[in-house]
Amino acid sequence: MEQKKISVIVPVYNTLNYLKRCVDSICAQTYENLEIILVDDGSDDGAGELCDKLAGQDFRIRVYHKENGGASSARNLGLRNAVGDYIGFVDSDDYIDADMYRLMIELAAKNDYRVVQISRDELNEDGSRLPDVCTPPKDVRFCDNVTFLKELLLHKGDASFCTKLLKRELFYKRAFPEGELNEDFKLLTELLTGIDGIGILPQQCYHVVCRSDSTTRKRSEEDFSRVFMDIVDNADMMQKLVNESYPKLRRYAVRFNLYQRLEYMLHVPIALMNHKNKFYKEVKKYLHRHVFSTIFNPYLTFKNKIYLLLFTVAPKTVRKVHRRRMRAVAISSNAA
Numbered sequence: 001m002e003q004k005k006i007s008v009i010v011p012v013y014n015t016l017n018y019l020k021r022c023v024d025s026i027c028a029q030t031y032e033n034l035e036i037i038l039v040d041d042g043s044d045d046g047a048g049e050l051c052d053k054l055a056g057q058d059f060r061i062r063v064y065h066k067e068n069g070g071a072s073s074a075r076n077l078g079l080r081n082a083v084g085d086y087i088g089f090v091d092s093d094d095y096i097d098a099d100m101y102r103l104m105i106e107l108a109a110k111n112d113y114r115v116v117q118i119s120r121d122e123l124n125e126d127g128s129r130l131p132d133v134c135t136p137p138k139d140v141r142f143c144d145n146v147t148f149l150k151e152l153l154l155h156k157g158d159a160s161f162c163t164k165l166l167k168r169e170l171f172y173k174r175a176f177p178e179g180e181l182n183e184d185f186k187l188l189t190e191l192l193t194g195i196d197g198i199g200i201l202p203q204q205c206y207h208v209v210c211r212s213d214s215t216t217r218k219r220s221e222e223d224f225s226r227v228f229m230d231i232v233d234n235a236d237m238m239q240k241l242v243n244e245s246y247p248k249l250r251r252y253a254v255r256f257n258l259y260q261r262l263e264y265m266l267h268v269p270i271a272l273m274n275h276k277n278k279f280y281k282e283v284k285k286y287l288h289r290h291v292f293s294t295i296f297n298p299y300l301t302f303k304n305k306i307y308l309l310l311f312t313v314a315p316k317t318v319r320k321v322h323r324r325r326m327r328a329v330a331i332s333s334n335a336a
Contacts, residue, residue: 003033004109006101006165007084010092011074012051013041018093018209019050025095027058031102036061037078038092042068047092072176072183075161079171087168089161093209100205104165107140113199114167115191117158120206130210134158136202144197146246149189153238153252154299155259159185163206170194182230189241228264229279235260254290255299258308261286265311266322273316287312 008026012019026036038061040048048065055061064077075089086105090096104116119136123129134157143151151157161184170191176183235257242253261283273280287294287308294300294308310318 004085004105005033005035005083006031006086006088006105007035007037007078007082007168008088008090008101009037009039009075009078009082010090011039011041011071011078012043012047012092013068013071013074014043014045014047015092016043016045016047016050018211019047020054022090022092022095023054023061025098026090027060028098029096029101030099031105034060034101035082035084037082038063039074039078040065041070041074042066070178072178072180076175076178079175082168084168087166087171088164090206091162091208093211094162095207095209097203097205097207100203101165103201103203103205107199107201108165111142111199113142114170114195115197116165116199116201118163118165118201118206119204120158120160120163120208121204122208122210125209125211133208136204137200139202141200142197143200145192145195146249148198149192149242149246150249150252152185152189153242153249153256155256159188161188162208164198166191180226180230182227182234185234186237189238193241193245228267231260232264232279232283251297252299254293255297257286258290258294258297258300259304262304262308262311265315265319266307268319270316270319270323273319284312284315 010022010026015022023036023038026034036058038051038055040051040063042048042065051063051065055063062081064081066074066077071091079087086108088101088104100118104118107113108116120134121129122131122133148157152159159182174187174190177186180186239253239257242249264283265287268280275281291309291312294305294312297305300308307318
């Protein structure tokens with residue numbers, strides 16, 4: 001097999017305690033024709049200096065330093081400087097198995113796939129295993145773009161670019177949206193319209209480390225507006241895409257919209273549930289307009305439907321009850 005080069009892009013921001021493990025796992029790949037691009041996104045914990053030190057230990061590592069602009073801007077800088085035939089991404093607090101890129105590029109080359117996906121698992125900071133967010137297939141499978149999109153709408157698919165190996169040509173006129181969370185989702189749905197599908201491997205070679213202090217994984221009211229407004233915007237984007245290009249998936253898209261708005265309502269601070277909050281008002285209007293869809297959509301669970309209907313008629317009351325319940329669960333867990 002011709003040794004195609006893989007560019008692995010790693011955005012780095014204040015992950016000093018995790019960075020060496022991450023980079024070591026990339027350097028240890030059994031597929032060696034790599035360039036490893038570390039983009040220091042304005043770290044102030046020493047991670048930027050560690051990037052330079054690691055670059056001195058492996059000639060394949062290149063380092064770029066920039067002012068803090070978020071993971072998307074760091075990835076985009078990496079893309080502008082990548083020269084590989086394929087592109088991969090690894091978050092600097094995660095790590096990968098040694099044969100991950102070998103397995104992926106072999107599948108891509110054998111079948112001429114433009115995108116290949118490996119499976120992943122989720123770990124606590126102490127290394128203990130968490131429940132799978134995405135269930136891996138039993139065997140290698142090819143998932144056509146319509147089916148993959150449907151699985152995303154059902155919250156069964158994996159939207160992360162970290163589990164993907166992609167032909168560099170796919171990024172020639174595309175970039176990650178900057179200033180947003182859930183940035184993978186928007187770009188991936190754009191890419192899906194230009195490919196036949198994705199080859200998926202069952203091996204869980206990518207290890208997601210769920211840090212309690214991670215920007216994208218915190219669930220405090222302080223970071224609420226960024227996270228939960230973005231997922232509603234993504235749902236609207238998906239509805240438009242489906243209406244224009246995949247009309248057979250409309251019921252799945254409506255289900256996705258309702259579910260994302262349910263997530264918003266379950267987390268919105270009660271202080272923001274008022275007539276001055278235009279975003280909140282629009283979410284409420286959507287729920288009111290889609291009561292029929294809520295009741296009869298076969299892709300929502302019974303629990304989803306009950307919560308959505310309750311939020312439609314008494315949003316603040318439901319939010320208060322839900323908040324008390326979550327606090328009680330947290331207290332019980334800490335006591336245990």
